[in-house]
Amino acid sequence: MSDIILQIDGKEVAAKPGMTVFEAAQSAGIAIPTLCHHEKLAPYGACRICTVEADAGGRTSFVAACLYPAEKGLVVRTRTEQVNRMRKVLLEQMLSHAPDSEDLLELAGEYGADPHRFEKEPSFCILCGLCVRYCAEVKQKHAVSFFDRGAKREINFIPEIAVKECWDCKECFPLCPTSALQAAYVLTESLLTPPEEPSSCGGCSSRG
Amino acid sequence: MDIGTIDQIIDNHQSEAGSLIQVLLEIQSQNNWLPKEALTRVSERLKVPMSRIRHITTFYKTFSLVPKGRHEVHVCMGTACHVRGAERVLDTVREVTGVGPGETDPELNFSVETVNCLGCCALGPVMVVDGEYHGNVETAETAEVLKKCTCSSE
Numbered sequence: 497m498s499d500i501i502l503q504i505d506g507k508e509v510a511a512k513p514g515m516t517v518f519e520a521a522q523s524a525g526i527a528i529p530t531l532c533h534h535e536k537l538a539p540y541g542a543c544r545i546c547t548v549e550a551d552a553g554g555r556t557s558f559v560a561a562c563l564y565p566a567e568k569g570l571v572v573r574t575r576t577e578q579v580n581r582m583r584k585v586l587l588e589q590m591l592s593h594a595p596d597s598e599d600l601l602e603l604a605g606e607y608g609a610d611p612h613r614f615e616k617e618p619s620f621c622i623l624c625g626l627c628v629r630y631c632a633e634v635k636q637k638h639a640v641s642f643f644d645r646g647a648k649r650e651i652n653f654i655p656e657i658a659v660k661e662c663w664d665c666k667e668c669f670p671l672c673p674t675s676a677l678q679a680a681y682v683l684t685e686s687l688l689t690p691p692e693e694p695s696s697c698g699g700c701s702s703r704g
Numbered sequence: 705m706d707i708g709t710i711d712q713i714i715d716n717h718q719s720e721a722g723s724l725i726q727v728l729l730e731i732q733s734q735n736n737w738l739p740k741e742a743l744t745r746v747s748e749r750l751k752v753p754m755s756r757i758r759h760i761t762t763f764y765k766t767f768s769l770v771p772k773g774r775h776e777v778h779v780c781m782g783t784a785c786h787v788r789g790a791e792r793v794l795d796t797v798r799e800v801t802g803v804g805p806g807e808t809d810p811e812l813n814f815s816v817e818t819v820n821c822l823g824c825c826a827l828g829p830v831m832v833v834d835g836e837y838h839g840n841v842e843t844a845e846t847a848e849v850l851k852k853c854t855c856s857s858e
């Protein structure tokens with residue numbers, strides 16, 4: 497199959513059919529930030545931090561590079577003023593949920609995002625879905641999942657599965673861009689371990 | 705709800721994973737809520753991971769993972785109903801049933817929910833009881849409709 501030629505940041509880039517803009521850029525050594533992307537997982541497009549400007553079919557639009565297919569003649573700009581501004585706001589919003597995330601703080605420095613711009617709502621999770629998808633797609637254990645929707649959406653472990661599978665795996669921990677996952681696991685674990693039974697109570701028996 | 709009934713519903717859908725939502729809807733409508741045993745059975749038979757079932761059942765408001773009352777009361781709190789006195793309707797509902805939005809009374813008579821516009825604002829304030837619409841409800845009428853429910857179920 498012949499290569500697709502597209503332009504990224506003024507550079508001609510050759511991509512294989514089926515590649516995304518992100519993959520094409522990566523192969524040409526052009527960095528696009530990502531948070532919810534993982535090479536072993538199907539593209540998901542949750543965080544939008546990889547947003548780039550793309551001209552296709554006479555129109556300019558903002559697309560998620562990790563999802564958008566590389567097309568012939570596509571013209572992509574990865575660092576325009578508008579793109580930078582979008583990333584900055586996205587980071588500020590995510591930081592209101594996960595104020596201590598090192599990954600986010602590092603990007604915030606790069607894009608001049610103010611971590612304190614929005615009121616803190618520490619859910620500690622930015623719903624990138626890396627843990628959920630890794631467990632389902634790679635490990636096929638389905639131990640962790642999204643619950644609820646909208647503003648209440650959150651990740652949780654299915655205790656019955658977690659108790660069997662997670663202890664020896666924990667491969668999702670390092671994927672999490674915040675520390676929410678670990679916290680959720682620790683919580684699940686503590687709920688699963690019954691509190692130690694006092695060996696003899698004496699309460700009732702002593703009362704006869 | 706016994707396992708046989710659940711199996712029957714699953715069989716009607718040829719145990720297809722693609723029918724998950726249909727199967728869950730049928731269990732929900734026959735049983736008013738989705739007990740954990742039912743979900744486990746569905747997960748086994750349709751070969752859908754529990755995580756996915758949990759995701760779906762917590763996503764759609766139709767599904768309930770806690771027991772629901774025999775009578776479902778929906779009070780519209782949409783803008784039109786709000787200005788026409790939805791708050792009063794809700795107060796009456798609370799008084800008669802003893803429970804507020806999102807709650808179910810211990811005898812499992814009523815589950816109360818609020819909704820944001822039922823699409824018939826001209827009838828406001830609107831209350832829906834077991835699928836039946838009651839428009840322009842006054843306090844007395846609200847109470848009457850609800851009391852009728854308790855009588856018929858006894």
Ligand code: SF4
Nearest residue numbers: 621622624625627672
């Ligand atoms: S817990 Fe971490 S990995 Fe999982 S969705 Fe949230 S931020 Fe992503």
Ligand code: FES
Nearest residue numbers: 541543544546562
């Ligand atoms: S990396 Fe593309 S949307 Fe998250």
Ligand code: FES
Nearest residue numbers: 780782785822825
């Ligand atoms: S606001 Fe109640 S029906 Fe529209």
